[in-house]
Amino acid sequence: MGGTCRSFRPYSLRARTTLGVAGLALIFLTAIGAGVDFLVLNRVQAQIFDEAERVAVNWGGSLQPGSTPQPVPKTGIDLLQLVDSHGRVVTASAAAAGRQALSTARPPADDRIQDRTECSDRGECVMLTAFRVPQLETSELRPVEPRFVYAGMAQPPILAGHRLQYLTAAGVLLGVALAAWVNWWAAGRSLRPVEAIRKHLSDITVSDLSLRVPQPAGCNEHARLVCTVNQTLARLEEAVKLQRRFAATTSHELRTPLTGLRLRLEEAVLYSDVDPRETIREALSITGRLEAIVDDLLVLARLRAGTPAAHEPIDLGALVAQEAAAQAGGVPVHVHIGHDVHVRGNRIQLIRVLNNLLANARRHAGTVVEVTAERVGGQAVVTVTDDGDGIAPQDRERVFERFVRLDDGRRREPGGSGLGLAISRDIVQAHHGTLLVEDSPRGARFALRLPLQREATARADPPRDLRDIGHHLDHLDHAEQS
Structure with a gap:
């Protein structure tokens, strides 16, 4: 019309x-x-x-x-x-x-x-x-x-x-x-x-979002409208690119275990000498990997869609000590906790971030994992450092991308989904913090920074530019709820 x-x-x-x-x-x-x-x-x-x-x-x-x-x-x-x-x-x-x-x-x-x-x-x-x-x-x-x-x-x-x-x-x-x-x-x-x-x-279509509205001179209402429209188009273009790349990567990551599952089931049907119990065990293993990937995708979709989570005051130091103590067996974890490290956040989400970082560090550590939690410059800083081979500087941002797994990670955990660090960064960003890989004399050092409780209370939630990313997974979320 x-x-x-x-x-x-x-x-x-x-x-x-x-x-x-x-x-x-x-x-x-x-x-x-x-x-x-x-x-x-x-x-x-x-x-x-x-x-x-x-x-x-x-x-x-x-x-x-x-x-x-x-x-x-x-x-x-x-x-x-x-x-x-x-x-x-x-x-x-x-x-x-x-x-x-x-x-x-x-x-x-x-x-x-x-x-x-x-x-x-x-x-x-x-x-x-x-x-x-x-x-x-x-x-x-x-x-x-x-x-x-x-x-x-x-x-x-x-x-x-x-x-x-x-x-x-x-x-x-x-x-x-x-x-x-x-x-x-x-x-x-x-x-x-x-x-x-x-x-x-x-004239702008989904197939070509690179076009922009010509910016008029001056700073009147029309000029500001055009500026806002172009900024929205830029965000939309970036969101569509991320969605397409996400869809392509997701389909590839899901296709591999599905192909393996289909192959095992076809072998059991075509060849009578195939042990059915072994086939079922392998199918269950592949199904478990698929389930883990889908669960991580649902979490990632909810985070990218900007679904609000209830925040509460949290003693981050005590939470770090609690999660480190729960890491039974394997490489030991040494914890150093400062005083009065309190933040506001969602306890379940922050526990997931800490577990991802601790599990990743213990997987790559040689003998020990060092964990610290302290106040630095108005922020709560948690560092998780292992004494493994470390991460090359050119790969320090790639490890936070979806489904990106370095060769060492694939060797140590073949069944991983490659979504743990991506989910962790999204959770931290939803808490107005940062998660980076920093320089370390040996091994890899992950630094988590969150605003302290006073600063977190005063800070307003900024709008998420990419709220629509992951909406194509809504049917999976509905399926999970049903």
Whole structure:
């Protein structure tokens, strides 16, 4: 589905952000437009009524007894009428001449001024102020008969229709469209490098993991993303190489005993002179070797998959002394233990490391094995030294690879799996330590270094880069559990 996505689809990030921005812009601009319309209309209306009141009061106050001068408008308030209590027009401005009374409003004495909007049957509206002429003046003109002044003007188009609302709506839609277009353009420009990364990643397949995404200049988010992607690809490439090499080596190591087992069983079936008991004993021996290889592979797979193990405080010195004392018979083991060598770790896994190192040293030693456990520079250091032939410098890293067995090791233990030291190093690395072969005056010297308990507690578990190595052995793990 990812290959058919288009940027204008609703589920694309660009489209979703554009729709979101457009929706927010519509809400805010609509609220602003409605507020502006209200303020504009209210302001225009207030100005007209204020001016009409001023004109009505001034004209009404200028009326003299015995005379009713015709008003001459000097502002936009061009409709002026003086009306008696019966609604008859006494005098009017030129614009209002010949018209009926502009309004039927009759303001009372205690509320002399009223603002009104009067509309005729033809839809023509007039905004006016009705002013009651004070009683003193009306009594001089015509006793006890009130007079009223109407001052106003035709309602302006901005108030008469919905032109302002239409213009505001058009402005809001234009603003929303502009905001959406700007966001669409900005989102497209921002996501263009991401699309380029996607295209480069789509060209990378499992058969060729050597390709990398071009690194852009600078140190922005896109550059950091590309850097992380390339680092992940490098780790993935290395993991795939290790997995392929592991699978090839494993199949070879398993094929050899399986071929031998099949050969023994075929001989027992084809030849009657073959002793069945001897065949069964040999088959059991080969099966035992296969079982040991599979067990070691399962342990290695769990370690490489990053399966967490429970850690606890451990007196490493006491553990070393205990495991050395358990090595009965054979080459003697001399132990030298320092004080307060405490670490945090998984006891079963560390016992396996110590047993592997002790068994390996006793297998190659001539007369004695020396073991030490002490604190050195904030670390717990355990050394296992034999007085055998030693390990050549060029082979000191090879011995930790899977299924690697030197000639001397094959001669001394033909049935070994070649996984003991590989498992030991993985266990030590899972405990944030190191396991190396160091220089020694005679024989081989294995040095195990682990952080002391305080440092081990403060150190966070780093992510394992090759968690997926060994996942192809999961079915073996399930078989073991079942």
